[in-house]
């Protein structure tokens with residue numbers, strides 16, 4: 001009789017342990033499944049389908065002006081055009097006076113809004129008093145911290161003019177975002193509304209083909225996230241955008257047609273590069289829907305894929321980079 005009781009007790013323990021293990025296994029599976037479901041279906045559906053068709057943030061209600069840095073080409077110019085199309089008056093901040101005048105005219109005649117320009121070279125750090133004065137008294141609804149530069153594609157030690165370039169990169173990609181935010185945010189906090197969009201990059205996760213650029217973009221993502229978390233209940237929307245490859249002059253500087261061909265870049269250009277116009281039309285819809293995203297559904301999946309590849313991508317790219 002005792003033997004039967006002991007056997008039953010052992011079975012009960014085994015059953016309990018087994019079911020505990022089973023519960024753990026099911027919980028792990030559920031966790032994995034919800035993670036995969038979230039990243040592959042829910043987020044793309046929400047940001048790049050629902051956000052496109054449902055009414056988003058009414059930017060005109062946030063103020064009169066949109067300020068865009070690096071606004072005479074590529075992504076910045078497309079943000080300026082899209083915001084003008086939404087009825088906002090535009091302040092273009094960039095370095096080339098002739099390009100500023102041309103884009104200002106294009107936007108004025110194309111969208112019938114007021115346009116102001118500020119000539120500023122963001123490689124310099126003595127420009128912010130001038131920008132502050134020019135923005136004084138403007139009711140700013142939106143700030144797009146877009147200005148950015150990159151280096152040639154190479155391994156770290158082969159980066160051309162590494163020292164000089166690093167100072168410029170930090171000033172243009174990091175200092176500009178920090179200082180422009182510091183200039184505009186107090187005004188937005190006071191009225192408890194406004195939008196700040198910070199252009200980082202998928203390279204912020206780590207791209208050894210442009211190590212210094214990648215590091216400055218990691219800064220951009222982090223400062224944007226920290227400021228967003230600090231002021232999340234203030235009524236001001238602060239968004240980080242981490243694009244993949246967009247067809248702009250910047251990409252062509254890093255990867256000129258006469259550069260040695262790199263398999264990784266050729267494939268990235270062929271399969272994942274989109275026009276600045278297509279990119280911004282998608283990214284602008286995500287304002288108010290996400291604090292941080294890639295801006296376009298294709299780049300969302302490029303990002304997932306490159307994160308899955310991890311170190312293997314480094315090994316492959318190192319083999320391809322010009323010596």
Ligand SMILES: NC(=O)c1ccc[n+]([C@@H]2O[C@H](COP(=O)([O-])OP(=O)(O)OC[C@H]3O[C@@H](n4cnc5c(N)ncnc54)[C@H](OP(=O)(O)O)[C@@H]3O)[C@@H](O)[C@H]2O)c1
Pocket residue numbers: 069070071072073074075076093094095096099120121122123146147148149172199200201202242243244245246247248249250251
């Ligand atoms: N293109 C991509 O694939 C890609 C991918 C991820 C992230 N991003 C990010 O998106 C942002 C825009 O990139 P983009 O590709 O559109 O760049 P882009 O085509 O090279 O345009 C850059 C804009 O910034 C201006 N600019 C450059 N250096 C400046 C300086 N020192 N002072 C003032 N203005 C300056 C340029 O004016 P000028 O014409 O006078 O030089 C131009 O208007 C950057 O922050 C970039 O890191 C781009």
